[in-house]
Amino acid sequence: MLDTAKRHELALLAAGQPWLPALLLAGRVARPIRKVPKLGWFVADPAVARQIYNDHVHFSIVSEGAAGHWWAQVIGDWVEDLFEGPGHTDLRNKVRDLFTLKHTDALVDRVIGPALREISHNLAAGRTVDIAERARVLVGRSVSDLVGMEPADIRALFTDGGCDGDEDEPFRILFDHVEELVNLGIGTMASTTLDPAVLARAQTLATKLSAAVPAAYARADGNTTLGRCRELGLEQDHAAGLAILMAVAGTDTLASCMTRMVAILHDSREQHALLAAPDRLPDAVREALRVTSPAYLVGRSVTADVEVAGRRLVAGEHVKILTWSINNAVGDFKISRDYIPETRQLWFGGGRHLCLGAQLVHSELSALLRALTADGRPFEIVERRYRRKVFIPTYETLRIRLT
Numbered sequence: 403m404l405d406t407a408k409r410h411e412l413a414l415l416a417a418g419q420p421w422l423p424a425l426l427l428a429g430r431v432a433r434p435i436r437k438v439p440k441l442g443w444f445v446a447d448p449a450v451a452r453q454i455y456n457d458h459v460h461f462s463i464v465s466e467g468a469a470g471h472w473w474a475q476v477i478g479d480w481v482e483d484l485f486e487g488p489g490h491t492d493l494r495n496k497v498r499d500l501f502t503l504k505h506t507d508a509l510v511d512r513v514i515g516p517a518l519r520e521i522s523h524n525l526a527a528g529r530t531v532d533i534a535e536r537a538r539v540l541v542g543r544s545v546s547d548l549v550g551m552e553p554a555d556i557r558a559l560f561t562d563g564g565c566d567g568d569e570d571e572p573f574r575i576l577f578d579h580v581e582e583l584v585n586l587g588i589g590t591m592a593s594t595t596l597d598p599a600v601l602a603r604a605q606t607l608a609t610k611l612s613a614a615v616p617a618a619y620a621r622a623d624g625n626t627t628l629g630r631c632r633e634l635g636l637e638q639d640h641a642a643g644l645a646i647l648m649a650v651a652g653t654d655t656l657a658s659c660m661t662r663m664v665a666i667l668h669d670s671r672e673q674h675a676l677l678a679a680p681d682r683l684p685d686a687v688r689e690a691l692r693v694t695s696p697a698y699l700v701g702r703s704v705t706a707d708v709e710v711a712g713r714r715l716v717a718g719e720h721v722k723i724l725t726w727s728i729n730n731a732v733g734d735f736k737i738s739r740d741y742i743p744e745t746r747q748l749w750f751g752g753g754r755h756l757c758l759g760a761q762l763v764h765s766e767l768s769a770l771l772r773a774l775t776a777d778g779r780p781f782e783i784v785e786r787r788y789r790r791k792v793f794i795p796t797y798e799t800l801r802i803r804l805t
């Protein structure tokens with residue numbers, strides 16, 4: 403029997419893409435690694451996943467079957483160096499300090515602190531808050547700031563400078579825009595080679611997203627990604643590409659986790675355990691990341707024949723690491739669950755491509771949970787709707803109020 407939290411999670415995945423729950427649940431039988439005709443190798447074992455993430459001789463993120471290949475078609479072949487060449491190590495080293503906990507905690511407090519306090523205030527006053535809508539705005543604001551875009555840039559980009567007093571509207575449009583770009587990834591299971599119509603749409607969306615970059619690049623301070631790119635002498639159009647990649651990597655995934663974390667805390671009744679033991683908040687965040695695993699599948703291509711877990715993988719084949727299946731095999735959401743050495747933080751990938759935004763994610767999810775638990779009372783869900791036909795499944799609406 404499925405419990406309420408799992409039932410909603412599976413329904414949410416199905417609303418995003420109907421075949422997704424079946425794939426991710428069946429994925430467990432792929433442990434450790436299993437070949438599926440026409441699709442390639444499915445990996446459902448944490449140790450094998452890490453072996454692949456750490457093996458840069460036999461596996462690539464930029465060849466057909468992996469995300470870098472998709473991006474190279476949309477924004478140019480130069481991203482291959484950004485993803486896998488010396489440019490990758492160089493850039494990561496030089497922006498590392500922007501992604502430390504000290505920096506991301508400060509960013510969250512400055513950029514979304516007021517909106518989080520408003521959520522606490524509204525809940526305490528007995529009002530209903532739509533967490534799904536709030537998440538889209540919070541994430542849009544924080545990722546834009548991280549990149550080096552000011553609210554005025556986003557406003558100019560999406561509302562011709564005006565927004566009729568609704569300061570959040572440009573960020574809602576930003577979210578929809580990024581999501582449409584991400585959704586073009588639907589249908590890339592067998593191949594990441596884009597058909598001309600999809601490619602044209604992806605390029606149009608990417609161009610729109612980067613339209614504010616020249617001004618921001620010239621002005622952004624060194625404590626932002628664009629500012630750092632300028633100081634490092636990275637060409638402006640490459641900096642624009644990086645800004646798009648950041649926006650895409652950090653928008654849907656984080657908004658999805660935020661909203662689903664709140665729903666799961668309610669559905670599993672674990673919110674009561676959290677209210678009774680507030681020091682377990684970091685565990686609640688880690689558990690939310692584990693069971694939601696918004697980047698549910700990560701692709702790699704085989705660049706040279708290699709043996710993995712006793713199977714022979716041949717150059718040109720694809721590999722799909724089933725992040726969701728691996729992480730969910732551990733068990734249901736429990737805030738009393740300690741760190742699991744076996745899975746570590748596989749929801750953020752592994753090896754040299756380990757998610758750069760991991761600390762920002764922790765800062766943001768923690769701040770949201772503190773805002774929701776500030777009053778000390780549990781909440782109830784008064785309305786929920788899943789978002790339909792999306793690459794990263796999430797809620798369209800999740801309205802909560804304190805009980």
Ligand code: HEM
Pocket residue numbers: 463469485494545548647648649651652653655656659695696697700701748749750751752754755756757758759760762763
């Ligand atoms: C819950 C939210 C998030 C999840 C689950 C997540 C997950 C991941 C995963 C699995 C990867 C590795 C992809 C691969 O190896 O092919 C990755 C990479 C990356 N993520 Fe995240 N991510 C999240 C949020 C963010 C945020 C907020 C940002 C920053 C704005 C971000 C920036 C990046 C970047 C730049 C990379 C590429 C790193 C590299 O190639 O060196 N992510 N993320």
